Amino acid sequence: MRIDIVTIFPEFFDVLDLSLLGKARQSGLIELGVHNLRDHTHDRHHSVDDTPYGGGAGMVMKPEPWGDALDAILGDAVTVKNAGTHDDGPILLFPSPAGDQFNQAMARELSLEQHLVFGCGRYEGIDQRVVDHYESRSRVRLVSLGDYVLNGGEVAVMAMIEAIGRLIPGVVGNPESLVEESHEDGLLEYPSYTKPASWRGLDVPPVLLSGNHGAISAWRRQQQIERTERVRPDLLTPELQPPANAKASTSPRR
Numbered sequence: 191m192r193i194d195i196v197t198i199f200p201e202f203f204d205v206l207d208l209s210l211l212g213k214a215r216q217s218g219l220i221e222l223g224v225h226n227l228r229d230h231t232h233d234r235h236h237s238v239d240d241t242p243y244g245g246g247a248g249m250v251m252k253p254e255p256w257g258d259a260l261d262a263i264l265g266d267a268v269t270v271k272n273a274g275t276h277d278d279g280p281i282l283l284f285p286s287p288a289g290d291q292f293n294q295a296m297a298r299e300l301s302l303e304q305h306l307v308f309g310c311g312r313y314e315g316i317d318q319r320v321v322d323h324y325e326s327r328s329r330v331r332l333v334s335l336g337d338y339v340l341n342g343g344e345v346a347v348m349a350m351i352e353a354i355g356r357l358i359p360g361v362v363g364n365p366e367s368l369v370e371e372s373h374e375d376g377l378l379e380y381p382s383y384t385k386p387a388s389w390r391g392l393d394v395p396p397v398l399l400s401g402n403h404g405a406i407s408a409w410r411r412q413q414q415i416e417r418t419e420r421v422r423p424d425l426l427t428p429e430l431q432p433p434a435n436a437k438a439s440t441s442p443r444r
């Protein structure tokens with residue numbers, strides 16, 4: 191997968207040299223380009239923002255540097271819009287609190303793409319015409335990390351790249367570890383334990399020491415349901431609701 195990022199803070203993305211994503215870059219599974227928006231300004235001060243038309247607080251990012259930067263990345267690559275396959279050319283992603291909620295399903299969908307281009311807005315956002323223009327040429331999505339406001343898109347892009355990147359085959363060494371994670375089957379994950387079997391008076395649940403794989407699977411599933419019901423009841427579909435007479439939980443409260 192190719193990932194391009196346009197930002198006024200390229201250093202933010204230095205951490206992508208580290209850990210699993212750093213290894214994925216070294217091995218060529220992920221190819222990364224980080225582009226400084228200011229390299230696409232043409233005035234003495236390298237300005238990327240200006241006051242908003244209509245008044246109001248804050249500054250808005252000017253369209254011209256964005257146009258130059260994105261044209262340079264997209265080149266001739268911008269092809270058929272919404273052609274319905276993942277070979278449709280790059281997809282442009284603008285992190286924004288006004289976007290669609292990013293989640294595991296979206297991460298999985300985006301992990302199948304060949305080229306992601308992220309545009310990190312700052313200040314009060316990017317002149318709307320940038321999105322309007324590229325929507326007529328390419329696939330464009332506004333994506334929100336959650337219902338809170340960050341100072342800019344960089345942190346949101348970091349989170350998205352990590353969530354997407356680890357789903358690319360080969361990035362995580364043992365693909366089995368991706369299967370039983372929170373959100374993969376619509377539920378939060380079950381609690382995990384390792385040695386020692388007893389620590390500070392707290393014992394590992396005996397079923398996990400039983401060697402009975404059926405009982406372990408059933409216990410883990412029940413833990414997932416109970417934890418989801420307790421922490422994120424909004425995720426529970428009717429078929430996953432525990433029966434009304436289910437006995438009180440023995441789960442850790444987390």
Ligand code: ADE
Pocket residue numbers: 285286287333334335336337338339340341342343346
């Ligand atoms: N930029 C500012 N706030 C954001 C958020 N919540 N999600 C994505 N991008 C953002």
